[in-house]
Amino acid sequence: MKNIIDELTWRGLIKNSVPGVEKQLKKTTTIYIGFDPTYDSLHIGSLIPIIILIHFQKMGHKSLILIGGATGFIGDPSGKYDQRIFLKKKTLQENIESIKKQLSKLLDSYSEKIEFINNFDWIKNISFLKFIRNIGKYFTINYMISKDSVKKRIQNNNKKYKGISFMEFTYTLIQGYDFFYLNKKKNCLLQVGGSDQWGNITTGIELIKKKTGKKAYGITFPLVTRTNGLKFGKSMQEGNIWLDHNRTSPYKFYQFWINISDIEIENFIKIYTFFSKKKIETLIFKHRKNPEKRLLQKKLASEITKWVHGKKSYEKVVKISHILFGKKYTNNLFSSLDEDILSFLYDNIPHMFLPYKDFIKGIFLLDLLKKSNLFKSKSEANRALNLNSISINKKIIKKNILLKKENIIKKKYILLQFGKKIFFIIKIE
Structure with missing residues (x-):
């Protein structure tokens, strides 16, 4: 078996690891990775644990994917400024099914060798009193507030953070219990997560050690961030790159x-x-x-x-x-494109629908630009025209022309362009 740690390290896929994990991974090891179903789609940040899981599968290890039906009710406070919005049970279940479907597709040939589990299946059977007696007794308040996910939220001098509820405060114990449960029932010895999960992972390792005396391990990977430094995440929707084609x-x-x-x-x-x-x-x-x-x-x-x-x-x-x-496309070449491609183009870039009756007498370009919301006003659109920044069907337009039927591709589409990279397509029916 190849050295999985060496493989992940040169790829830049390891941020933190528990001492001794490399020796453990010379043997077949069961690992687990978790996803909370707070939305109905994963995103490009979610691809990293999936990729890591595939690397483990290729090297002969066993994998568990936990979809957090229980933890999804609470929401992980890691990296959050305030409390998550609560999800209804029906929405949570729909999200679970959607994410499981995405994961099965992405894992494809590996999916039969990977077990999907839901922590609601075992958390639902535990009473509050039993949990705080059997799990809570192992952790001091000092230990829990030392975790970054908690510490940042209770800093009074940081106005971005809005405190932390008792519900979120206990999240790390529930995730730690998940690791303990999987260690006991599935002989799972390794949890993998993003670097913001290090505190939750070490809680699980500590719980396993205190309750069983056994050694468990954890690995984290660096989070993918945007140019503004924020990570790609389900709760940061603006600018996120989702895996669901309906979202991105x-x-x-x-x-x-x-x-x-x-x-x-x-x-x-x-x-x-x-x-x-x-x-x-x-x-x-x-x-x-x-x-x-x-x-x-x-x-x-x-x-x-x-x-x-x-x-x-x-x-x-x-x-x-x-x-x-491309530079070769003209109005005539556009007309040669099949409907499947034009329809795909319409679905994939910003677009709008207009009734055909609006084009019987024609429509002025400035009016169309305003309707498309490419510009806030006609005067703003007019300035773009004067700067030769507007194209119709890949042809630069220098004045406010009257658009007629001959400007419509295949009697159905008009492609607007502002500058080099901003496109907008209109469907006329």
Whole structure:
């Protein structure tokens, strides 16, 4: 068996680890990774534990995926400024099913070897008195407030944080109990989570040690952050890149990877692909020679879009990317595109619907730009026109023309463009 720690380390997938874990992982080990179903979709930050789980599977280890039907009722306070919004039981159950479906698809050939579990199945049977007597007695208040997830929330001098409820305060004990339960029932010896989970993971390790005397282990991975330093997470919806095509279109998903900076891409190609070290080093070498070709970005975008959205969606995304950013497309060439591609384009970029009757007498471009919400006002749109920043069907327009039927692609679509990267498509029926 290869050394899994070495493999994850060179990829930049280990932030913290418990001493002795490398020796333990020379033997077949059962690991667990958890997901709280606070939303109906995972996001690109969620891909990292899934990727790590696949690395473990490839090296012969056993895996458990815990979907937190119980902890989802509470919400993990780690990295949060205030209390989560409570979810209804029906919503939580729908989220569980949706996330399980996503995970099964992503894990594909490995899914039969991975056991899905729900912590509600064992938490529901424990009374409050029994829990605080049998679990709470092992942890002092000093121990619990030393955890970063709690400490930050109770700092009076930090106005961003709004205190912490008793409910959230106990979250670390419940997650710690999950690890203890899985250690007892499934002989699970290792928990893997994001670096913000280190406190929760060590609580579980401590509980296992105090109740059984056995050694357990933990590994955390670095969190993927946006340019503003905030992590990608389910509760930070603005700017998040979701795995569900209804939340983040395959086109937007693909473009996210294409637009990763050269500073970040060398790390991302290691983290988000399963290419060998030798292949990645070769790709990095070629990329550095001609960074303007964006070889690494294209390679990563290809691999991860196919994995998450499938080969057919990837091929359509590449096609519409050529349409939007290529120079060869004219109104005549647009007319040769099949309805499937145009419909896919409509679904994947900002769009709106207009009735055909609005085009019987024509509609002025400035009015259309205002309707599309590309601009707040006609005067703002007019300034863009004067700067030659507006295109219709890939043709630059310099004045407020009257749009008529001949401007409609396939009698159905009009493609607006502002600058180089902002697109908007209108469907007319």
